[in-house]
Amino acid sequence: MTAAEPLAPRIALADGTSIPQLGLGVYKVPAPKTAELVAGAIELGYRHIDTAALYKNEAEVGAGVRASGVDRAELYLTSKVWNDAHGVEETRAAFLESLDKARLDYWDLYLIHWPAPTQNRYVEAWRALIALREQGLVRSIGVSNFEPHHLQRLVDETGVAPVVDQVELHPWLPQRSLRAAASAMGAAVESWSPLARGGVLAPGSRDLEVLTAIASRHGKTPAQVALRWHVQQGLIVIPKSTSLARVAENAAIFDWELTATDMAEIAQLETGERTGKHPDDLG
Numbered sequence: 001m002t003a004a005e006p007l008a009p010r011i012a013l014a015d016g017t018s019i020p021q022l023g024l025g026v027y028k029v030p031a032p033k034t035a036e037l038v039a040g041a042i043e044l045g046y047r048h049i050d051t052a053a054l055y056k057n058e059a060e061v062g063a064g065v066r067a068s069g070v071d072r073a074e075l076y077l078t079s080k081v082w083n084d085a086h087g088v089e090e091t092r093a094a095f096l097e098s099l100d101k102a103r104l105d106y107w108d109l110y111l112i113h114w115p116a117p118t119q120n121r122y123v124e125a126w127r128a129l130i131a132l133r134e135q136g137l138v139r140s141i142g143v144s145n146f147e148p149h150h151l152q153r154l155v156d157e158t159g160v161a162p163v164v165d166q167v168e169l170h171p172w173l174p175q176r177s178l179r180a181a182a183s184a185m186g187a188a189v190e191s192w193s194p195l196a197r198g199g200v201l202a203p204g205s206r207d208l209e210v211l212t213a214i215a216s217r218h219g220k221t222p223a224q225v226a227l228r229w230h231v232q233q234g235l236i237v238i239p240k241s242t243s244l245a246r247v248a249e250n251a252a253i254f255d256w257e258l259t260a261t262d263m264a265e266i267a268q269l270e271t272g273e274r275t276g277k278h279p280d281d282l283g
């Protein structure tokens with residue numbers, strides 16, 4: 001298989017590494033489909049894949065990476081520790097299990113999936129990640145679904161800030177204050193469910209009407225307009241699709257721009273609605 005050149009630019013992270021601005025998310029991609037989808041995305045020019053222990057397809061992500069034939073060093077692979085494995089020992093064991101399942105030597109980025117504040121063990125999980133990075137088993141460490149007060153606690157108690165906070169972010173929920181707080185601590189923001197799990201493309205919705213009108217002005221699709229809205233604000237974006245045609249469509253967002261008027265129209269779609277739980281409510 002010959003892979004196309006990388007499709008996405010890279011964003012510099014505070015630890016001196018960099019991350020491709022576009023990745024393929026594989027949440028709810030069935031394990032038997034994952035390896036082929038990952039290899040196909042890499043063939044199209046994707047270099048960044050986002051998985052997690054929860055998704056139960058880390059092994060297949062590793063298999064897809066090997067099937068692609070692209071050098072491991074050119075790829076950017078993320079996984080995450082689930083909420084049942086917070087703690088210095090537990091998090092380390094979960095990390096090693098993930099690596100073992102994927103048959104990889106290292107993750108580029110490893111995240112604490114949720115703060116799960118009722119357990120109150122995310123600082124211990126963070127200490128485990130700091131040690132794993134010092135040992136060279138992971139290049140960069142970060143978090144997901146951390147609100148500003150969770151981020152601040154990591155910094156206060158360990159002196160080490162995450163380089164990434166992956167949060168729910170889409171036109172309904174632009175997360176302005178969280179982005180400002182993350183940025184002040186040196187953390188880049190990744191948008192999960194950048195299409196609101198497909199919600200902004202729902203037939204008959206006002207969202208689709210607005211995105212379609214903008215798309216027709218640029219000769220693009222509504223999904224491309226929504227994804228361009230993210231990258232144009234410097235966000236890292238990880239849309240999921242099980243269709244290779246849509247995976248390709250979602251990547252064609254780097255050689256054109258939305259106007260200030262387009263951006264203002266998309267801003268009108270903000271409702272504050274979430275597709276997932278608030279981080280303080282998920283134990």
Ligand SMILES: NC(=O)c1ccc[n+]([C@@H]2O[C@H](COP(=O)([O-])OP(=O)(O)OC[C@H]3O[C@@H](n4cnc5c(N)ncnc54)[C@H](OP(=O)(O)O)[C@@H]3O)[C@@H](O)[C@H]2O)c1
Pocket residue numbers: 024025026027028050051113144145166167191192193194195196197198201223224238239240241242243246247249250276
């Ligand atoms: N850290 C966290 O807590 C967290 C939580 C949720 C998600 N994530 C990450 O974020 C990734 C993306 O989020 P997500 O999967 O929840 O939602 P999403 O990417 O916002 O939306 C995915 C949905 O949109 C559809 N879709 C994708 N591209 C499309 C296109 N071009 N045209 C029409 N429909 C399209 C997909 O359907 P088809 O598959 O049929 O194309 C799927 O139903 C996940 O895979 C995961 O890696 C992280």
